[in-house]
Amino acid sequence: MGKTCVYLRVSTSIQTTDNQLVSLQNYAQQMNFEISHIYRDEGVSGTKDKRQGLDEMLKDAVKGKFNQILIYDISRLGRSLKHLINILNDLNKANVRLIFVQNGIDTSNTTGQMMFQLLGVFAEWERNTIVDRVNAGLDRARLQGKKLGRPTSINESVINAVKLLRNKNLGIRKIATELKLGVGTVIKILNPSNSTMVKTY
Template sequence: MTTTTGTRIGYLRISMGKQDETLQHDALDKAGVKKKDRYTDKGVSGSKTSRPALDSMLSDLEEGDTIVVYKLDRLGRSTAHVASLIADLTAKGIFIESISDGLNSSTPTGRAMLQMLSIFAEMERSFIIERTTAGLASAKAQGRVGGRPKVTDSKKAKQAQALRDSGESVPDIAKALGISIATVYRITRAPAKA
């Protein structure tokens, strides 16, 4: 499918309360998107993949519809997330138009640009994996172990178990040893019933 036949749907996002979506609304007005066909997320970060208005819009879309945004970054900050979203929508016959980026997936050039975006997103993911793997290897070589530091040592775990076996309550044990209630449950077992 290479022609738009459905509704032009606008999506707007502002991440901070002080920001104003007037610029985005003006651009959507010029692009011919009716006000009744707009979804707006206010005060929601673009790094979140699930957003109330975005989720609602995605569930309302039909084949042939076009999502119109002021800029592609309104859909999300992560290149990988935006590329994945665009790929899913394209597979469902839904088009994307980014006004200020001059991108329109109903044209051959627009589709090519979206494919390039997907390639860059995949490359970005590969670089992140490589950097993470190299960082972990370097830390291991220096004797550092990743993960959260242990809150308790074996001595404290034995003390907690002894207190629990003697009938002390878990909250009291946590307070006495300066650890959380969850940690007490994790490092001890319930005393055997007589």
């Protein structure tokens, strides 16, 4: 099967890529793949187009250092549909196969490429739907004269949306921008007991 590389990513510095690596190593062993390179992006949001580990991997793909990439799931590679498709096109040109273990997607065939693009569409649609719904609620609250400066005065759906977007590995500043909230408000929602300890990555 040639040389295999692994790409790992987590959004925050308090998370670890170790669990992803163990899962991918187990998969590689089952499939008799030999892992030759490991690329990591730790504490980096999937919404960022520029990532050191990803950029290095794409350069090495062009150089022919491997011919297939193992990734835990599609969200580790990216959350923007446009960015995902651009990566797929670049890897196709380099004749590099993408395998998303959790999603069961293999881009070496037409069905796999179609599923890859569909998952990207749904991931982006889900995120945009959440943001639109919450912003509509915030706009209604503002029109009603409600103060939105503290978690205790925010609708429960807003608090849930902040936590949901965080679980989807968005950084605090990105969540604040998407939901039109202050960074401090997002921090207090995520960690009301000790908000000064939360980093705004």
